[in-house]
């Protein structure tokens with residue numbers, strides 16, 4: 001553990017039970033956590049329960065939550081209607097091993113929101129929801145390579161864990177960036193099958209994809225790139241990508257694991273008016289329960305139908321788990337109510353615009369990239385519109401703001417400077433005001449340190 005920074009003092013003094021729990025956990029859980037992303041210095045706090053926009057930790061602290069389970073909790077924690085739907089399904093049975101009747105009801109609602117999902121298969125995580133369609137695309141095209149944006153994150157399988165983070169000494173010019181595995185244990189042979197393109201730099205993207213088209217099965221993209229923070233597509237980037245991939249016969253996969261049901265009910269494909277060939281969803285799709293899915297064009301998804309040619313295998317014991325489907329269905333029904341997304345965006349704008357104003361008033365340069373209820377704050381005096389722009393932002397200032405706020409009871413998102421944070425449908429004006437007041441003090445401290 002690194003030496004304690006002053007911004008961590010209040011957090012440490014208020015989380016003694018969490019610390020004791022973490023010290024025990026470290027003995028049995030690698031890094032003391034269930035997922036690497038959950039760890040942060042000096043140690044992560046431990047949740048006891050959650051309700052609405054709040055998490056209550058082991059020490060009894062009430063924390064305003066802008067991490068929201070890393071995205072899924074768009075309705076806040078334990079929304080009463082979602083809880084009721086899940087309970088009702090538990091009473092009927094939790095695991096059938098044959099198709100649950102509500103799966104088709106879910107797909108009906110899903111297809112209304114995302115008409116591009118002509119055929120759908122369920123899965124259990126965002127990782128599966130990107131892994132399977134990549135395989136389907138390889139089968140459909142008979143080609144092996146895929147292209148992904150540098151810095152983007154599509155889950156934990158070997159094709160996806162490429163170029164998520166590229167060490168400085170391995171960084172090349174954007175048109176010739178080799179794929180670099182994220183972490184060890186990934187065969188080099190897989191890296192050779194992944195082509196890197198720079199999200200939001202259309203000229204280079206077009207050149208890279210055109211040059212590799214003969215070998216490319218698919219281009220996968222987070223239509224708002226959250227890998228590296230939050231980057232919103234500019235200058236019709238997605239429309240241009242759609243046109244190019246169609247012309248070149250390359251399958252276009254939108255990874256809407258984060259953007260689905262967040263930037264609009266129909267995800268980024270609705271928001272930006274672009275129809276991908278295949279789509280991956282998870283997170284909000286299950287309303288806090290493990291549900292994911294992928295789907296798209298019938299002609300491509302038909303690769304999964306077993307026939308004499310031996311098509312794509314897709315299985316999974318828990319696929320379309322009835323409790324998750326019930327909770328997800330109720331979540332989508334609530335989100336489908338007219339006016340919901342206007343409210344969601346209003347709450348998001350009040351936080352992100354507020355942070356812009358407060359940091360400016362304190363004379364701390366920030367670039368806040370946000371779209372409705374998701375965004376990230378970069379401490380920099382420059383524009384940050386693509387992954388490489390975020391290299392030289394002030395991560396120490398981010399840590400200062402994040403830890404000071406957490407010590408005061410506000411969790412500003414996934415606990416790393418290259419991530420993002422979210423608002424939900426249930427954050428109140430008071431939650432936003434309190435979070436801005438706390439940030440204001442943090443910005444004042446940062447300004448004084450820099451003076």
Ligand SMILES: Cc1ncc(COP(=O)(O)O)c(C=O)c1O
Nearest residue numbers: 125126127153154155222257258
């Ligand atoms: C865009 C995107 N795709 C895929 C994933 C992987 O999802 P999961 O953690 O459910 O495997 C994530 C997770 O954060 C994500 O943000």
